[in-house]
Amino acid sequence: MFRYKSCGKINSFLNVLRKLPNGYHQITTHYQLIDIFDEIEYEENPVDEIETNANLGLKNNSIFEAINWFNHKFNKNQRFKVKLKKNIPIGAGLGGGSSNCATTLKFLCKYHGENLNSLNLEDICFSLGADVPVFLKGSSSYAEGCGEILKDKYSSTSTYLLLIPNIFVSTAKIFNSKHLSFDKKVDKSKNSLLSALLLEDEMFKKHYFGLESLLGAHIFKKIKLSGSGSAMFIQDPDKKEIDIIFNKEVLSNWEIVCQYCSKERCPRYRQHNLMIFKFDQILD
Secondary structure, X not given: OEEEEEEEEEEEEEEEEEEOOOOOEEEEEEEEEEEEEEEEEEEEEOOOEEEEOOOOXXXXXXXXXXXXXHHHHHOOOOEEEEEEEOOOOOOOOOOHHHHHHHHHHHHXXXXXXOOHHHOOHHHXXXXXXXXXXXXXXXXXXXXXXXXXXXEEEOOOXXXXXXXXXXXXXXHXXXXXXXXXXXXXXXXXXXXXXXXXXXXXXXXXXHHHHHHHHHHOHHXXXXXXXXXXXXXXXXXXXXXXXXXXXXOOOOEEOOEXXXXXXXXXXXXXXXXXXXXXXXXXXXXX
């Protein structure tokens, strides 16, 4: 049995510049890899099989898409039983599926003795997903093209507080939204997908502007969207802001998960560089 961890990401900014003839979008972004992890185990098996705590099967599963892609490229036919513990929320813009895909490619290269650096990032981007290349390289980076052109490596030393509503967002739906507008120049303070998401998803819109009412304009203006959402984040929150957000009286079914000690409501959460706040709905 082979065990791997598969990390998440946020987009510090994300500009969509135009839609290409092949249906993909030209972007410029910064991927910040973060310390939230899925856990994956691979075991040789006669057929593909999955055991997971998430609502995922073999179909449209990035892990098995990676296995099939690799088998085809290198003329292999190895199948695996996969045990997947999902800690990265699905449909939250945190790159969990892409990370699982990249982790699987890393495992397969090691398992079969192939050179990981021989994999073509452009091919992977258009075959398996635009966020896969950065996870394959394993470093926080600026990216251009459709995500396959990784530029300067840069990892922020900031503290991040993730705000994760219990909302699934389809990346394809947001990128193909009629409400998506394109940027004419790079704006590192902006996520181009936010306006389209607010017009496409009423539930997210309710949560988003509900946070403004609850937390106040000072905190709300610091909230940014990661990827296509629904996860949001605040970079370098101060103690007062953390205490306001972590007030259980303003959010229902809330949960603080410490990725370092695996405890809910960790008393040391202010000492960590990643804090995660999950909630189901905003109370009226």
